[in-house]
Amino acid sequence: MTVKTVVTGLGVASPNGLGTADFWAATRSGKSGIGRITRFDPAGYPARLAGEIPGFAAEQYLPSRLLPQTDRMTRLALVAADWALEDAGVRPGELPEFDMGVVTASSSGGFEFGQGELQALWSKGSQYVSAYQSFAWFYAVNSGQISIRNGMKGPSSVVVSDQAGGLDAVAQARRQIRRGTGLVVSGAVDASICPWGWVAQLAGDRLSTSDEPTQAYLPFDSAARGHVPGEGGAILILESEQVARERGARIYGEIAGYGATMDPRPGSGAEPGLRRAIELALRDAGAEPGEVDVVFADAAAVPELDRAEADALRAVFGPRGVPVTAPKTMTGRLYSGAAPLDLATAVLSMAAGLIPPTVNVDPAPGYDLDLVVDRRTADIRTALVLARGAGGFNSALVVRAA
Amino acid sequence: MDTRQFTITDLKRILLEGAGADEAVDLDGDILDLAFDELGYESLALLETTGRIEREYGISLDDDTLLDGATPRSIIAAVNSRLSVAADAA
DSSP: OOOOEEEEEEEEEETTEESHHHHHHHHHTTOOOEEEOOSSOOTTSSOOEEEOOTTOOGGGTSOTTTGGGOOHHHHHHHHHHHHHHHHHTOOGGGSOGGGEEEEEEOSSOOHHHHHHHHHHHHHTOGGGSOTTHHHHTOTTHHHHHHHHHHTOOSSEEEEOBTBTHHHHHHHHHHHHHHTTOSEEEEEEEEOOOSHHHHHHHHTTTOBOOOSOTTTSOOTTBTTOOOBOBBOEEEEEEEEEHHHHHHTTOOOOEEEEEEEEEEOOOTTSOOOOSHHHHHHHHHHHHTOOGGGOOEEEOOOOOSHHHHHHHHHHHHHHHOTTOSEEEOGGGGTOBOGGGHHHHHHHHHHHHHHHTEEOOOOSOOBOGGGOOEEOOSOEEOOOSEEEEEEEETTTEEEEEEEEOO | OOOOOOOHHHHHHHHHHHHOOOTTOOTTSSOTTSOTTTTTOOHHHHHHHHHHHHHHHTOOOOGGGGSTTOOHHHHHHHHHHHHHHHHHHO
8 A cells, every 4th residue: 555645734934924824814815915016127128026935033042053054945945844843743853854754845045145255256266255155056055954943864855846846755755755754844944035036037038017005916817927936935844644643732734645757848839748747646646636625826927837737737627617716816936946835825714614815816717727716715635736847847746635 | 365264163163154054062062173064963964064165265175184083273284285375375
C-alpha cells in the first residue's frame, strides 16, 4: 500500500496577511495586498505595483547570527517554517534528525542580498563583498537554512521551475515521504522586489504597467494585461499519514495526486501541456473530474496563457464545469511561493466551507469558466491547484480533505 | 607612528556587525581563549570577520590565522602583530 502524505502545518507570509490567521481573514473577505512599490522608488520603471509584505521585522523573530547571512526571502521562509512547525505541534529537537527533510522551491534566489553585494563589489572592491554572498543568493538557501535551524538532516533539496516549482517541490517531498522519511518541510517563499530583481522580471515581458491596484492584475478578464509580482508564499509541514495519526496531529488534507508536463516547442502549434498535467494529477489521485470541487488557477493574466488555461479546464471539466478561483489576484504572482500558498488556501477553504474570491476581475465570456468573483459557500472535499512556469512548465496537484 | 591597538572590544564590535552573536553565548563574558566554534561562529563567520578587520585596518592577515582552534586571543595577537609591522614600516 502506498504511503499517504498529509499536510499537518501551515506557515504563511503573504502580501495580504502575515501569518495564517491574518492571511485567511483577508483572503476570505477579498482584501488585497497590492500597491505601489515602497521598497525602492519605482518611478523610473515601466511597472510600479507589487504585492509587498508590510511590517515584517525579521529581528523580532530571528537571532542576530542569521541576519547578516540571509536575504529577505530566507528570513520570511525561516519564520514561516517556524510557524508551520508550531502549527503542526512538531518540536524538531525531539525527533530523529535523519527522519526530517526539507524540500522547497525557488524561482530567483536572494536577489536583494546579491544586489547589495554586487554594489559593494563595483563601488568599493572585492574586500567589501560579504563572505555570506557565497550562499545567501543561492536557490537552495531556504532549504539549507531551514534544515540547519531545525536540525533536519534527512533528504533535502530545492526545485527550480519558476511558478510550477511550488507544486513540484511538494511532489518531491511526497516522494521522500513515500521512501520513508517521516516529515518533510516543503513549500516555497520568493521575494525579489528590489531594482535588480525588478529588471529581471521586466525582461520576461509579462508585468502589468498599470498604476491602479484594482485594475492591474486581471486574469481571465478581457482587459488582462500581464501580472503584478508579489513576495511571500507558504511553508507546509508534510508527514506520512501514519506518523501524523500516531501522534494525533491535526490533518489539513492529503496530497492525493500530482502531474507535471512540459509544453511543446514554441511555434509547433501543438496543444500546451496543462490539460495533460491535470489529467495525470487526477489519475494519480484516483479522482474523476466530477469529484473536483474547486480549481485554484495559475491565472497568468496574459491573454494567450489565460486562453490556454481556460481551454484545458473546459477540456477536462466541460464549459463552466467546475468553480475556478484565483485568490492570487489579492497578492500578485508570488513565483515559486504562489502554489504552496494556493495549497494552504485550498485546505483553509475546506475547513471554512467557502471558496475565496477572484477580485477585480470581470470574466471574459469567451472563456466559459465558472470564475468565483464573489466568495461562495461550498462543501469542498477535493481541490485542484495549478501552476505554470515560464519556459513551458505545467504542474497540477490534487488535495483531498482528510 | 601608528600606535593603534586592536582590542577585544574592537573584535566584538566587528563580530557583531559581520556575523551577529549566538543567543547562547555571552560575548561580554570571558571569551578570550574559547575557540570560535565554541562561540557559535562557523568558518564563514570567521572569514567575514577577518575580511572586515583587514579592510578597516588596512592590513593583510595570513591564511593560517583562521586555522582550526583560532580564538579571540590568537586573532587579536595576529592583528596587533600586523599593525606593529605596518607601523615600523611607516
